[in-house]
Amino acid sequence: AGVHHVQRRDIVLKWELGEGAFGKVFLAECYNLLPEQEKMLVAVKALKEVTESARLDFHREAELLTVLQHEHIVKFYGVCTEGEPLIMVFEYMKHGDLNRFLRSHGPDAKILEQGQGQGEGQGQGQPRGQLTLSHMLQIATQVASGMVYLASLHFVHRDLATRNCLVGQDLVVKIGDFGMSRDIYSTDYYRVGGRTMLPIRWMPPESILYRKFTTESDIWSFGVVLWEIFTYGKQPWYQLSNTEAIECITQGRELERPRTCPSEVYAIMQSCWQREPQQRRPIKEIHSRLQALVKTPPVYLDILG
Numbered sequence: 367a368g369v370h371h372v373q374r375r376d377i378v379l380k381w382e383l384g385e386g387a388f389g390k391v392f393l394a395e396c397y398n399l400l401p402e403q404e405k406m407l408v409a410v411k412a413l414k415e416v417t418e419s420a421r422l423d424f425h426r427e428a429e430l431l432t433v434l435q436h437e438h439i440v441k442f443y444g445v446c447t448e449g450e451p452l453i454m455v456f457e458y459m460k461h462g463d464l465n466r467f468l469r470s471h472g473p474d475a476k477i478l479e480q481g482q483g484q485g486e487g488q489g490q491g492q493p494r495g496q497l498t499l500s501h502m503l504q505i506a507t508q509v510a511s512g513m514v515y516l517a518s519l520h521f522v523h524r525d526l527a528t529r530n531c532l533v534g535q536d537l538v539v540k541i542g543d544f545g546m547s548r549d550i551y552s553t554d555y556y557r558v559g560g561r562t563m564l565p566i567r568w569m570p571p572e573s574i575l576y577r578k579f580t581t582e583s584d585i586w587s588f589g590v591v592l593w594e595i596f597t598y599g600k601q602p603w604y605q606l607s608n609t610e611a612i613e614c615i616t617q618g619r620e621l622e623r624p625r626t627c628p629s630e631v632y633a634i635m636q637s638c639w640q641r642e643p644q645q646r647r648p649i650k651e652i653h654s655r656l657q658a659l660v661k662t663p664p665v666y667l668d669i670l671g
């Protein structure tokens with residue numbers, strides 16, 4: 367359905383940004399993409415292995431991505447299918463994936479970003495040093511907004527996690543990946559059988575036990591994303607092995623309240639982690655609640671912030 371095609375000669379690769387299971391991601395300059403700009407920076411995904419089934423998946427994904435358009439979903443510009451590799455063209459998000467971003471703005475960050483001054487003034491835009499409560503709420507609200515959109519289309523993501531969100535200029539956050547990130551973060555996935563990799567630490571009991579993925583299982587994962595945001599990108603159940611984590615989740619143990627997380631936000635996480643899928647709070651309500659918290663952040667945290 368109306369996938370836009372870009373000519374190979376209009377794409378000039380600059381350097382590699384990352385690597386995923388299906389290929390590499392490069393920063394590139396793209397000419398003649400938008401009428402108002404002669405050239406612009408884009409992120410291109412190159413499909414490394416072009417088997418017939420990979421080619422089919424590629425075209426199916428491109429059609430899907432063409433339909434998904436929202437301010438909190440990474441913009442998809444089109445494909446280039448002249449020869450090989452097959453290429454997908456996306457908006458470039460200059461701060462990369464959200465998990466790395468959180469870690470680089472947390473307590474374990476040393477000098478990950480240049481010019482990072484301790485205790486410097488933090489405006490609305492790019493945070494220097496550690497993220498504040500206000501930043502975390504802004505990030506969470508944007509991910510929730512993208513999820514409200516996906517749920518409205520009855521699209522089930524299945525792999526919502528901070529590693530699959532991207533951060534752009536001025537702390538803009540978008541949902542950015544629909545299944546190509548399984549290599550670099552391979553410890554986040556658990557291999558079952560031959561090739562299936564499951565993000566068990568983000569999955570509710572019914573997905574782990576019966577492989578049931580729904581809008582409600584995405585809500586559970588959103589709760590885990592909130593936990594990741596408030597822990598500056600820690601891995602859920604990092605102290606446990608995959609089999610131990612499965613045991614824990616299916617027995618109904620919950621992730622603990624992160625130290626910097628106000629009780630109002632932890633209550634949202636817990637509403638995502640109801641064992642009964644229908645009991646989980648709808649993503650629309652979660653989004654509204656987060657929006658309200660962005661406007662009136664819980665007061666006591668300004669002291670910690």
Ligand code: AMP
Pocket residue numbers: 383384385386387391409440456457458459460461462463529532542543546547548
């Ligand atoms: P992926 O295979 O989509 O997980 O991408 C691998 C890595 O490339 C990600 O973890 C990001 O750091 C980077 N990346 C992917 N897409 C983009 C983008 N649109 N803008 C900037 N960096 C990206």
